[in-house]
Amino acid sequence: MRILLVEDDALLGDALEAGLKQAGHAVDWVRDGIRADTALATEDYAAVVLDLGLPRKDGIEVLRGLRAKKRSLPVLILTARDTVDDRIKGLDAGADDYLVKPFDLGELNARLRALLRRAGGQPAPVLTAAGLSLDPATRRVLAQGQEVDLSAKEYALLHALMQHPGRALSRAQLEQHLYAWGEEIGSNAVEVYIHHLRRKLGADAIRTLRGIGYVVAKEAP
Amino acid sequence: MMAGKSLRARLVLLTTLAVAIVWLVTAAFTWRAALHEIEELLNHPPTTASHMEEERAELTGEIAKHLLMPMLIALPGLALVLVVAVGFSLRPLQRLTRDVASRAADRLTPIAGTDAPREIAPLIERLNELFAGIDRALQNERRFTADASHELRTPLAALKAQAQVALAATDETKRQHALSQILVGCDRATHLVAQMLTLARLDANQGQALQSLRLRPIAEEVLAVSAGEAIDAGCELILGEGDALVLGDAALLQSMLRNLVDNALRHSAARQIEIGIACEGNRAVLTVADDGRGVPAAERGQVMQRFRRGTSAVPLDTVPGRGHNSSGSGLGLSIVQRVIELHGGSLQLDDGIDGRGLAVRVRLPVSTAT
Numbered sequence: 001m002r003i004l005l006v007e008d009d010a011l012l013g014d015a016l017e018a019g020l021k022q023a024g025h026a027v028d029w030v031r032d033g034i035r036a037d038t039a040l041a042t043e044d045y046a047a048v049v050l051d052l053g054l055p056r057k058d059g060i061e062v063l064r065g066l067r068a069k070k071r072s073l074p075v076l077i078l079t080a081r082d083t084v085d086d087r088i089k090g091l092d093a094g095a096d097d098y099l100v101k102p103f104d105l106g107e108l109n110a111r112l113r114a115l116l117r118r119a120g121g122q123p124a125p126v127l128t129a130a131g132l133s134l135d136p137a138t139r140r141v142l143a144q145g146q147e148v149d150l151s152a153k154e155y156a157l158l159h160a161l162m163q164h165p166g167r168a169l170s171r172a173q174l175e176q177h178l179y180a181w182g183e184e185i186g187s188n189a190v191e192v193y194i195h196h197l198r199r200k201l202g203a204d205a206i207r208t209l210r211g212i213g214y215v216v217a218k219e220a221p
Numbered sequence: 222m223m224a225g226k227s228l229r230a231r232l233v234l235l236t237t238l239a240v241a242i243v244w245l246v247t248a249a250f251t252w253r254a255a256l257h258e259i260e261e262l263l264n265h266p267p268t269t270a271s272h273m274e275e276e277r278a279e280l281t282g283e284i285a286k287h288l289l290m291p292m293l294i295a296l297p298g299l300a301l302v303l304v305v306a307v308g309f310s311l312r313p314l315q316r317l318t319r320d321v322a323s324r325a326a327d328r329l330t331p332i333a334g335t336d337a338p339r340e341i342a343p344l345i346e347r348l349n350e351l352f353a354g355i356d357r358a359l360q361n362e363r364r365f366t367a368d369a370s371h372e373l374r375t376p377l378a379a380l381k382a383q384a385q386v387a388l389a390a391t392d393e394t395k396r397q398h399a400l401s402q403i404l405v406g407c408d409r410a411t412h413l414v415a416q417m418l419t420l421a422r423l424d425a426n427q428g429q430a431l432q433s434l435r436l437r438p439i440a441e442e443v444l445a446v447s448a449g450e451a452i453d454a455g456c457e458l459i460l461g462e463g464d465a466l467v468l469g470d471a472a473l474l475q476s477m478l479r480n481l482v483d484n485a486l487r488h489s490a491a492r493q494i495e496i497g498i499a500c501e502g503n504r505a506v507l508t509v510a511d512d513g514r515g516v517p518a519a520e521r522g523q524v525m526q527r528f529r530r531g532t533s534a535v536p537l538d539t540v541p542g543r544g545h546n547s548s549g550s551g552l553g554l555s556i557v558q559r560v561i562e563l564h565g566g567s568l569q570l571d572d573g574i575d576g577r578g579l580a581v582r583v584r585l586p587v588s589t590a591t
Contacts (some may be wrong), residue, residue, distance in 0.1 A: 009375050011406050015382035018399060022389050080374040102378035105385040 001046035001159065002026040002177050003115055006036040006062065007055050007078070014103075016049065019105040023112075024139060024159070026153055026180040033057025038065055042080040044158070044176045047074040047115055049108070052081075052090065060093050067094035074115035113137060120163040129165040130217040132205060134158060150200065153178055157193045161206065161216040170213035228310055231502035235306035243295040247288060254287035255280075301551040308501040313337050317345065320457035323591065324471060329356040331542055368555070369417050380406045415554065423559040424510055431564065432473055436498045436507055437464040443478045447486060451494070454486055460495040465505030468588040469564050478561035479554040481509040481581050489513025504566075505587045510573040557583075574576035 003025045007013035020027045028043065030036050031171050040048070040062075048066075050058035056173045063075055077095040079086055090098050095199040096118075096185075097111050115134045117125060126136045133142045139155060141148045142148050150158065161169060171190045178193075179185050186192070194206055194214060258280045267273040313336070320332055329352040334345035387399035401406045437460075445456050453460045456472055467474075477498075491513030499506045561568055566585040573580045 009404055011380060011409065012379035012382060013377055014402055015379055015399070017387050018386040018395065019382055019389075022386065078378075080371045080378075082370075082374075099570075101374040102381045105382050 001156065001161075002028070002044070002180065003112070004036065004039055004043070004045045004048045005029045006031075006033070006048065006054065006059065007051045008032060008049070012051075015105075016108075018050070019108070019111075023090055023109045024156055025112075025177055026156065026183070028180045031055075033059065033062045034127060036062045037065060037166055040071070044173070045073055045121070046177070047076065047112055049076050049078065049112070051078045052086075053079075060089065063090070064092045072119070074112075076108070076115060078109055110137065112202045116163070122163070127159070127162040127165075128219050129162050130205075130214065130219055132158075132201065134162050141201075143205065148200050150197070153189075154193050154200070157190070158201075158206075158216075164210070165216050166218040167195060168209050168213040168215040173213065191207065226338060228313075229312050229341045231338070232307065235310070236303060239302045239306070243292065243299055245304055245368055246295065247291045249282060249306050250291050251287045254283045258283050304537055306530055310338075311439055313341055317341060321348070327359065328460045329353070329359070335480045340588055358424075365417070365424060367570060368420075372413060372417070373410070376406055376410045380410070416553070419556055420559065421565065423473065423556065431468045431470055433466060434474075435464055435466055436474070436505060439474050439478060440496050440507075441496060446479065447482050448484060456486060457493045458482075459493065459495040461495060463497050463498045463500075464508075465500050465585075466588045467564070467585045469585060473563065475559050478507070478509070478584070480556050481583075484553050485509055485511040485513065485579070485581075489515065489578060491573075491578055495574060500582070500587060503587050504584040507585065508580055508582045510571075511578040512574040513578045515578040516570065518572075561585075 001024075003020055005013065005020065005027050007016060007017055007029065008031045010031075013031065014190075017027050017029045025046075028039060028045075030039050031054075034056045036048075036050070036054070037057065039045075050059050050063060054062070059077060063077070066075065067071075074096045077090045077098045078101060079090060079098060080101045082100045087098055087100075096115050097112065097161065099108060113125070117123075117127075117136070125135065125137060127136065131144050136159065141150055141155065141158060156178050157171075158175060160174060174190050175185055178190075197206055198204075205216065207217065209215055222560070232553060262276055262280065267276050280402040282326070317332065317334075331352060332345050334349075367495070380532075383399045383402045383406060387396050387403065390396035390399060438589055440460055444460055449456060482494060482496070484493050489511050491511035494509065494511045497508040497510070499508070561583060564585050566583055569582040571580040571582060572578070
């Protein structure tokens with residue numbers, strides 16, 4: 001999943017970027033509210049991790065602006081102030097969840113998973129599709145009950161497709177999911193990963209819709 | 222109740238009145254008895270010597286009795302009147318005692334004392350001053366605690382997250398990076414704690430006597446200490462001509478100037494930092510100018526507003542255009558602000574060297590001592 005990280009503190013931002021990458025996300029890190037606005041306007045993110053005390057434009061303002069544009073992507077706010085008022089203000093401004101500093105990286109990742117799950121309309125923590133199951137918490141993927149070993153990018157690609165089984169994603173959309181800014185994108189990288197996934201999961205796990213993109217079939221009812 | 226009257230005057234008045242009434246009653250009784258006896262004596266003059274002796278004893282006895290009797294009867298009454306009068310007069314004092322006794326430690330609202338007697342009014346005034354002072358100190362303390370917890374949360378979050386990244390890292394270079402970041406974070410937290418202690422001391426310093434001192438030695442000392450860091454950063458430190466005599470505290474002014482120089486050194490990527498000292502009428506002007514990134518003129522107002530409001534920490538390093546550097550504690554401007562407050566000075570932000578960067582001007586009252 002591609003995550004926008006908005007954090008002005010160099011040390012914390014660096015750690016969060018590394019931690020979110022470890023969890024298999026593509027991360028874009030911006031350090032102020034204005035850049036966050038620009039990133040949100042131009043890129044497609046699965047979720048935002050937003051610090052509230054930001055230079056140039058406050059986190060709350062960024063959040064209000066986002067919700068005013070009817071954008072519903074999940075936003076998790078980080079706050080150094082732990083008064084109930086601050087939390088209420090954040091949630092009322094449109095945040096989906098919050099964490100008070102200092103927090104546990106594991107908890108941040110778990111909350112993000114929950115937010116992504118809800119945003120994808122998936123009530124169960126484990127994503128399932130025809131013959132496949134993917135557990136975002138443990139990052140385990142089962143194909144026909146057998147555990148499959150996937151690379152980080154292969155996993156991220158499958159995760160994106162399984163978020164909405166039955167809905168096709170274009171190559172460009174998948175690239176958006178996989179790569180953060182500044183990451184080199186091979187011209188046929190998506191094709192290569194799809195090829196690897198088919199080899200590991202079975203040839204018909206992922207179908208190609210010519211001219212549209214790729215799709216994972218819904219679980220047979 | 223006699224509003225605002227003297228307690229002493231009221232007591233003296235009441236006592237004198239009571240004594241005067243008893244005295245008048247006694248005098249009246251004695252006068253009547255004496256009159257009666259003397260008339261009887263004139264109507265029936267004594268004929269014999271023994272009769273004469275008898276009459277004299279009777280007369281003096283009657284007078285003595287009438288002098289004593291009303292006194293004996295009136296004394297308890299007088300005492301009662303005095304008890305009531307004194308109790309009545311001391312009611313404002315009792316009310317004050319009740320008010321003070323019933324206060325919780327943190328209820329520091331002023332005591333209402335508009336109708337208090339003249340003897341108690343100064344006490345209430347002093348108490349209210351004391352309450353106001355304690356209230357200010359408590360608010361400072363609260364502000365400091367809130368700031369401290371707020372300021373410490375971010376570095377703590379960074380330390381924890383970096384440690385967790387290091388633990389989970391499978392790549393050795395990534396682990397090394399996270400571990401070195403933890404060290405940077407520890408240095409930063411150490412600096413932060415030092416800054417917070419400076420702030421706490423500043424708050425405790427209220428009302429300390431200021432001395433007449435020269436600014437130049439202070440600037441020289443600060444620049445000498447910062448020289449090493451400036452060389453590492455490839456930045457030139459310049460102390461301009463001039464000196465000024467101000468009324469101040471050397472340690473506090475040094476701490477303020479060090480924060481201003483550190484801020485320019487660490488957050489503006491300046492190649493030059495110039496410190497100037499000048500006199501403008503009855504104000505000494507201490508300027509720290511740099512040629513770094515600066516703060517856009519439009520956003521200086523915002524900084525000044527937060528500065529004047531003096532609410533929570535106003536870190537110069539979270540000011541627009543100055544990235545939150547890992548060495549910034551975020552308390553720098555709070556310290557500068559408190560020192561300027563304690564010296565009765567003011568702060569102004571301008572363009573820096575050759576119209577680039579930022580110039581921070583601190584105006585302090587000059588000392589008139591020679």
